[in-house]
Amino acid sequence: MKTALGFLVALTVLTALAFAPLFVGPYQLGLLIGLTGYVTLASAWALFSGRTGYVSLATVAFFGIGAYTVAVLSETMPYPLVLLVAAAIGLCVALLVGLATLRLAGVYFVIFSFGLAELVRQLVTWFETSVNGTLGRYIFLPLEAEHIYWQLLALAALTLLLTWWIQRTRLGLALKVIADDETVASHIGINIAWTKIALFTLSAIIMTLVGAIQAPRWTYVEPAIVFSPTVSFLTLIMALFGGASRLWGPALGAIPLFLLFEWLSASFPNHYSILLGLLFIIIVFLLPRGVVGFIEDKFQRKSPADLVEKPARVKEADQ
Amino acid sequence: MLMTTLIAGLVLGGSYALLAMGLTIQYGIARTMNLAYGETIIASAFAAYLLYNNLGISPILGLVIIAPAGFVFGWLVYGILMRPLVARSENTATLEINSILATFGLLFVIQGVMLVIFGGNYISYNYLNFGVEIIGVRVAANRLLALGLALTIGGGLYLLLTRTRWGTTLRAVAVNPAAAPLVGIDANRAARFAFALGGALASSGGVVVSMYQTFTASSGVIFTMKALIVVIMGGVGNLAGALFAGLILGLSETFVAAYISPGLTIAAVYIIFLVILLCRPAGLFGKVQK
Known part of the structure; x- marks a missing residue:
């Protein structure tokens, strides 16, 4: 039931997005293309x-x-x-x-x-x-x-x-x-x-x-x-910001960050990479599991898998 | 032609070895991967350029100012950026990923600051730019000096780490950070010190490289990559390995540029890297663990 509802919502959003070019100007359409690309x-x-x-x-x-x-x-x-x-x-x-x-x-x-x-x-x-x-x-x-x-x-x-x-x-x-x-x-x-x-x-x-x-x-x-290489960096930070291990995380991260970067590169072309770097550091420090993970931690009941204490992972990092 | 290429390769390789030593100390002892390493190199190169062009201070004297500055910078970065991550990460794998991501941000910040101040142009300065005759080949004096400096600093560091009590402490942490406190070593302090020492080496390397190479605000990433390749080739934490691997890298780069095509140097570096990784993932001199 929940899955069916999810599909219905996703399908509605998709249809709405598909009709978007009929209502927006060329600039907005360009934005949408970039945005969909990064999502x-x-x-x-x-x-x-x-x-x-x-x-x-x-x-x-x-x-x-x-x-x-x-x-x-x-x-x-x-x-x-x-x-x-x-x-x-x-x-x-x-x-x-x-x-x-x-x-x-x-x-x-x-x-x-x-x-x-x-x-x-x-x-x-x-x-x-x-x-x-x-x-x-x-x-x-x-x-x-x-x-x-x-x-x-x-x-x-x-x-x-x-x-x-x-x-x-x-x-x-x-x-x-x-x-x-x-x-x-x-x-x-x-x-x-x-x-x-x-x-x-x-x-x-x-x-x-x-x-x-x-x-x-x-x-x-x-x-x-x-x-x-900026493409790789932006992709990485968007996915991390949204929450890379969740289905909707990367998409939710890409939308605000793409618009933000678009605005930053237009308004502060010279200080773009400084701001990008600071944002990177902030995300790593404050949102280690991304926005979606953060919301789950704060508001949702924990899923059964998370309740089980995970053993400390030992990987051979030096190899 | 052959001798010229050989000497140019040795000079380049010596610089790579010096640069890689700093990174191998940071990664091997402090256990944090610093992706902003190349930015420290370039920032120091810019500092040497400014000191020489504006104040007339020779790069050798500049080294005395810039290397300690690099040390302080490394000290601060570890304390502010790395320490919370070390405290937060539950094991080395997560610490590695976290430090990669955080220093990534730092990379952009430093690079951005340099772009704002210096712009995106290629920069170089004229220091000791005359030829010296050596075994029948004319070599620029600044290159010879760069090689000499790289060998002196690298050799000094090697002696420091292997002959002093204090170096032994650092190496103990590198071998086993968990056991070091058992014999009364403050692993945390040692890690911070190692990170700062790596910063000082990056700065010295930057000054050395700036004497004979052109650089831009955005070339730090390439230096980080090459330093890392040398570190991996030589084995993480292995100084002698870094020296050897640095020379191999410098020589192969120069020979490919001279005899095949200057456009294929990264490809050559990369193929060497790949072969080493596949055949000897623990480095040329590393013991195979498992």
């Missing part, structure tokens, strides 16, 4: 990182791969096929990276994922300048702003639906065990590596698609634009 990115980020505790800064690597695929292929292939190819490339890169690195813990993974974004950017730049002889590409696609918005909205809905669905499958259950205690998880026969890789890949494909769908908005694309 999707933050939700996709949390799908993997929020549930496994692996802080990933590779968001922009996949986002950029998506955008670049569209830039390179949009003139030679029909658009839906381009999206498919982008998703496939995202899948391959994620599988490679996942197989190689998901054994790393803590800070190693953070640095690795950040380096991955830099690496991809440098490789693309190098390829474009020395092999292709140009830097930057133009994208001419007959897509209006509302088309991009609808695609993103559908992707956002799909991401949330997937997250919800995964929570109730065996995969979701396995994740819960892994998050609580990896040793126990491996003893009851959960394939830890594959569970992580599956989730990482899924989250990466969604990020790739966000980049691919948003690409036509820019018209002109170059590595410095689509591989800007």
Whole structure:
């Protein structure tokens, strides 16, 4: 009953949002596109990182791969096929990276994922300048702003639906065990590596698609634009702010923060990164479990799982 | 060509080793990952530039001012930002994640302040910019000085940590923070001291690097990444490992830039990093735990 009601509300909101382009001006539509993009990115980020505790800064690597695929292929292939190819490339890169690195813990993974974004950017730049002889590409696609918005909205809905669905499958259950205690998880026969890789890949494909769908908005694309590390940072902070381990957390975090950043970058372009940093510190100190977690702590009854005293987790952080 | 590249690589590698030593102390002893490490480096580079260009103070003299300032800065950051997180975190894994996130914020704040003051331009200054003949190759004097300084500071630190009682205390905390109090060591104080010492090393490294390299307000992140790669390659907390790994990194970067393409240096660094991580996750000299 509760689930059905939740679906009904979500569906109503989705329909209302789908009709939004008919009522708003081009500026607001631009905002909505950016907002939906970040809601999707933050939700996709949390799908993997929020549930496994692996802080990933590779968001922009996949986002950029998506955008670049569209830039390179949009003139030679029909658009839906381009999206498919982008998703496939995202899948391959994620599988490679996942197989190689998901054994790393803590800070190693953070640095690795950040380096991955830099690496991809440098490789693309190098390829474009020395092999292709140009830097930057133009994208001419007959897509209006509302088309991009609808695609993103559908992707956002799909991401949330997937997250919800995964929570109730065996995969979701396995994740819960892994998050609580990896040793126990491996003893009851959960394939830890594959569970992580599956989730990482899924989250990466969604990020790739966000980049691919948003690409036509820019018209002109170059590595410095689509591989800007700020995208990774913003995604991370939005998901954390909302609460990365909850279904609606990242979305709820992305909405206020996106608007805030939009306002900050317009009003204080010079002091933007100082304010961003301060906000980061405040969130880490005051809201370690995000807004959703904070509200749960304050107002709600505790879920049965939280009542059970959790044993202190011992992970080999130094490995 | 070969000798020139070799010496340039050694100079770069020496600086990397020095930078990585500070980080390996912070991470190995204080158990906190400081992502704003590179920003300390760049801030010190800017300080050296200001002192030299505006007041005519040579970078060597500037080092005497800037390194203690880095120490104080590290001391304050640990006390204000890290200490509450250490108290709050229930184990090393959470502490790591928390310190990463908090220093992330710090990274943006410092970088933002530098962008406001200095803008986004590349900056360098002319100090000892003349060639010196050494084993048949002409090398800029400032590079030689940088290498000398890096080796002196790094070597001094090594002796300090291995030969004094006080260094032994720090190493004891690095080996086992839980057991250190049993033999009368104040682990908390040691951690704070180690963090501050790391700050002083980052500052010295920044001054050394600024003598021969151009830098911008936003290049700190790259330095953090390289320092971390060196730390991981050398094994966390291992000073000799950091020296060795730093030289490898500096040499391979210079050789790739000279013989393949300057656009592929990060790719080269990264491939080395990946191979090390996959084959020897505990570092080149680390013992395999399990």
